[in-house]
Amino acid sequence: MCLVVIKKCYETSSTGLGLKRVSRVIDCSIGDVEVFSVPNVRHLAENVARSVFGDLPGELVFESSESVGYTHTLHKFRILVKHSKYVGVRVVVRGKRAIRVLFTIPGDVNIRPRCRIAVYTPRLDFFRGDVARTTSVDQQPRGQVYIDLPVVYAILGVPRVDLSKWTLHIEGLVEKPVELTLPDLYELGVERVRIDFHCVTGWSVRDLEFTGVPVEGVVRLVRPLNSVKWVYVESLDRYSTIIPYEEFTARGVLIAVEMNGKPLDTLHGYPARLVVPHLYGWKSAKWISRLVFTDNYRDGYWEALGYHPRGRVDLEERFKAN
Ligand SMILES: Nc1nc2c(c(=O)[nH]1)N[C@H]1C(S)=C(S)[C@@H](COP(=O)(O)O)O[C@H]1N2
Ligand SMILES: [Mo]
Secondary structure, three states: OOOOEEEEEEEEOOHHHHHHOEEEEEEEEEEEEEOOOHHHHHHHHHHHHHHHHOOOOOOEEEEEEEEEOOOEEEEEEEEEEOOOEEEEEEEEEEOOEEEEEEEEEEOOOOOOOOOOEEOOOOOHHHHOOOOOOOOOOOOOOOOOEEEOOOOOOOOOOOOOOOOOOOOEEEEEOEOOOEEEOHHHHHHHOOEEEEEEEEOOOOEEEEEEEEEEEEHHHHHHHHOEOOOOOEEEEEEOOOOEEEEEHHHHOOOOOEEEEEEOOEEOOHHHOOOOEEEOOOEOHHHOOOOEEEEEEEOOOOOOOOHHHOEOOOOEOOOOOOEOOO
């Protein structure tokens, strides 16, 4: 148990984390470490922390554990630094094996990794063959429990929206970048869909109705270049996420402007949000302000905290695997 093999350390980042006073995230993938209890996991976290940072600035204490689906558990700890500052520690456990340890470091805490930092690049076999043909996920997905209503999340707070100033920028590697108002979106033609929605934490909701612009309409308008591999999404609250281009253009993906026949309410993303039914809910960014077509992977908010670059529900892609 004491022998920890750190396979790779990545530095990951998202602008949104700045609002949480985090300036660096160090994400270590570790080889096959079996853990049986929280004290076990704490010991492991401490070992990894020492090999990454050397001497620790304070004690490493337990904060909480939560299950993520049936397969994963996220254990949170803190390395206490004086004056109530701390470095956050997240250990991702799949089954009985710890697979990654992440450290969230505030700007005013002086602690530096001594290990070599690699650049995280998702495996490119994503782009070979197993692209979803449909956004509907049949039956009850593994590790999900159905509840009646979606839980509202606003990890960076609910932004104030002034519709007279709001536009959606669609840009990057495209022939014709555009900036769209809400009436512009309606003019592109909206469609109504009924979908099941799946949050990575394990809840799902059946039969939500959304109205919005199918992504095909947007793609026809801006004409992405052949080199595009990802769509990076930014929101007014500085939330962000990233979606493989193939999944973004799957049938049924919407830039939604209505839910249950009424404009989205403030909490659900007014004036516009993404609805990507076949990917876990964190990819369905609310209060969107910018879509950037790109050939480069880059973490969004949750991806920077270890969550999967793609997040397919049918494949249970909850956390990064390499
Ligand atoms: N801007 C923004 N978009 C977001 C989130 C968020 O915190 N901020 N949470 C995500 C997560 S984790 C989920 S499950 C869904 C939840 O959608 P709802 O709040 O409409 O139920 O929104 C996603 N989009
Ligand atoms: Mo979620």
